[in-house]
Amino acid sequence: MSDASPRLDSIEPLDLAGIGVGPFNLSLAAQLDSTPELTTRFYDRRERFDWHPGMMLPNVELQSSYLKDLVTSTNPTSPWSFVSYLVETKRFFAFLNAHYDAAPRREFARYFGWVAERLPTLSFGSEVEEVTHDGRDFTVTVNGRKQRARNVAIGVGTAPYAPDWAKGFDRETCFHACESVERLPGLTSGRVAVIGGGQSGGEVVEHLLSGDTPPDSLLWLSRRHNIEPLNDTPFSNQVFSPEYVEAYRRLGEDRKATALASSVLTSDGVSPSTIDAIYRRLYAMRYLEDSPVEAEMLPQRDVIQVERRGAEYQLVVRNGFDGAIEMYSADAIVLATGYRFELPSAFESLRSRIKVDRNGRVTPGDDYSLQWDGPRQNRIYALNAGRHSHGIAESQLSLMAWRSAAIVNSLLGRDHFDLTTPQPMVNWGASGDGLVDVRTAGSNA
Numbered sequence: 001m002s003d004a005s006p007r008l009d010s011i012e013p014l015d016l017a018g019i020g021v022g023p024f025n026l027s028l029a030a031q032l033d034s035t036p037e038l039t040t041r042f043y044d045r046r047e048r049f050d051w052h053p054g055m056m057l058p059n060v061e062l063q064s065s066y067l068k069d070l071v072t073s074t075n076p077t078s079p080w081s082f083v084s085y086l087v088e089t090k091r092f093f094a095f096l097n098a099h100y101d102a103a104p105r106r107e108f109a110r111y112f113g114w115v116a117e118r119l120p121t122l123s124f125g126s127e128v129e130e131v132t133h134d135g136r137d138f139t140v141t142v143n144g145r146k147q148r149a150r151n152v153a154i155g156v157g158t159a160p161y162a163p164d165w166a167k168g169f170d171r172e173t174c175f176h177a178c179e180s181v182e183r184l185p186g187l188t189s190g191r192v193a194v195i196g197g198g199q200s201g202g203e204v205v206e207h208l209l210s211g212d213t214p215p216d217s218l219l220w221l222s223r224r225h226n227i228e229p230l231n232d233t234p235f236s237n238q239v240f241s242p243e244y245v246e247a248y249r250r251l252g253e254d255r256k257a258t259a260l261a262s263s264v265l266t267s268d269g270v271s272p273s274t275i276d277a278i279y280r281r282l283y284a285m286r287y288l289e290d291s292p293v294e295a296e297m298l299p300q301r302d303v304i305q306v307e308r309r310g311a312e313y314q315l316v317v318r319n320g321f322d323g324a325i326e327m328y329s330a331d332a333i334v335l336a337t338g339y340r341f342e343l344p345s346a347f348e349s350l351r352s353r354i355k356v357d358r359n360g361r362v363t364p365g366d367d368y369s370l371q372w373d374g375p376r377q378n379r380i381y382a383l384n385a386g387r388h389s390h391g392i393a394e395s396q397l398s399l400m401a402w403r404s405a406a407i408v409n410s411l412l413g414r415d416h417f418d419l420t421t422p423q424p425m426v427n428w429g430a431s432g433d434g435l436v437d438v439r440t441a442g443s444n445a
């Protein structure tokens with residue numbers, strides 16, 4: 001630092017420093033735009049906003065309503081809503097007339113980018129290298145420069161997850177689906193195995209089957225009972241409501257795990273439009289185009305071991321349907337095996353001070369701040385870190401505006417946003433005290 005630079009402790013700290021600008025911290029920044037009394041800055045290492053660019057295949061669609069945007073559920077008059085974007089960019093009527101069942105993901109990415117270009121509190125090309133705490137404030141090191149902050153918000157997303165058997169193989173032929181845009185064009189021949197039966201797996205399969213130069217053969221392996229659709233029905237969708245999160249929060253750890261597992265298809269199932277497209281493609285290949293069907297749909301398959309033999313991979317697979325052990329060969333493997341939250345390496349010096357549960361996971365509280373042994377007034381908010389603690393909605397766009405509003409209220413210490421929850425459409429229970437309500441108990445007696 002040059003002599004002319006002011007001393008770090010002479011600069012007024014930010015009220016909040018945000019690490020990462022994906023949709024979730026972007027939503028927080030958009031909600032904070034209505035509170036000019038708070039000084040904030042959000043940093044992202046990318047040169048500009050980009051939403052999962054590696055999975056932005058042609059024709060991919062949003063899995064949630066476009067009204068579940070950065071702000072609308074708590075701040076419908078914000079200038080940063082999707083509807084504002086449609087109006088400002090002169091496509092409001094055209095968008096409505098397109099009658100999308102699900103909006104194109106590219107359109108939502110453009111909306112996010114439009115907001116990111118306009119919010120004054122965002123810095124791109126800014127890698128957060130280290131976050132420390134000096135007993136009074138956080139010090140956030142960004143591109144080698146230090147900035148003090150009273151609170152920090154981790155919005156770095158989730159890291160691509162690869163099973164242990166996939167580690168050590170070369171990235172050209174065994175890669176995570178998050179690299180699809182870059183690597184799928186190289187798979188124009190040979191045998192490809194796609195592992196993972198969620199939406200990303202479905203999009204990769206659809207893309208490979210629909211292209212002009214499909215591979216010679218394709219295997220789609222999933223542990224699930226079948227190619228399972230996204231459950232987008234009204235009662236199931238209640239898990240994406242603040243009322244559900246409130247009830248879920250009151251459960252013990254084991255009941256949370258059960259509830260989370262039973263709602264997984266509301267988030268991680270395959271969109272019906274993707275399923276239809278794949279099925280119709282298989283039909284066309286078999287009955288209309290007389291091309292030999294080289295695509296195999298393989299549900300209830302658990303890949304237990306993979307070996308490289310020369311140029312090919314040999315997969316050892318357990319078939320959960322009939323118990324058989326099966327062998328498959330492939331020249332390339334696409335891992336559509338999901339994502340997991342990891343505390344960013346920038347937090348290395350604070351890691352041992354942050355409380356984790358018995359499974360080693362951080363534990364965001366009601367206001368999404370982590371439990372740690374530092375001063376209570378210095379909070380570490382973590383977004384997209386608590387699917388286990390807040391339920392299935394935590395990793396989805398659905399409640400991001402609500403979560404951001406809760407964080408703003410927590411920062412201000414008052415209810416800037418009205419977050420009183422409506423009467424639930426489903427009575428989940430979870431009263432918290434384990435007592436039976438005597439007004440209703442015994443009505444079936």
Ligand SMILES: Cc1cc2nc3c(=O)[nH]c(=O)nc-3n(C[C@H](O)[C@H](O)[C@H](O)COP(=O)(O)OP(=O)(O)OC[C@H]3O[C@@H](n4cnc5c(N)ncnc54)[C@H](O)[C@@H]3O)c2cc1C
Binds near residue numbers: 021026055129346
């Ligand atoms: C392919 C795909 C499609 C999805 N589609 C939907 C959907 O339709 N509907 C839905 O509800 N949910 C969807 N999701 C789930 C969820 O909405 C997205 O994953 C969403 O992008 C999560 O946002 P995020 O801000 O947590 O993380 P990310 O979008 O991953 O953004 C994190 C950002 O942090 C930055 N960063 C990381 N570390 C640092 C650092 N040290 N310094 C500076 N910057 C850093 C990265 O550059 C990145 O820009 C989808 C997920 C995927 C993978």
